[in-house]
């Protein structure tokens with residue numbers, strides 16, 4: 392997880408929370424695609440891709 396190595400504690404905490412948000416949404420909506428995630432979480436497409444591809 393190279394992205395995590397460059398983060399300070401605050402950003403890392405936020406990143407982990409965002410990851411949990413995305414994972415919870417996918418668990419609750421197994422058929423959801425990336426665009427559904429963008430709409431429902433309010434995260435950018437780039438951010439969603441980073442979170443689900445780690």
Ligand SMILES: [Zn+2]
Pocket residue numbers: 398399400401402403
């Ligand atoms: Zn930071």
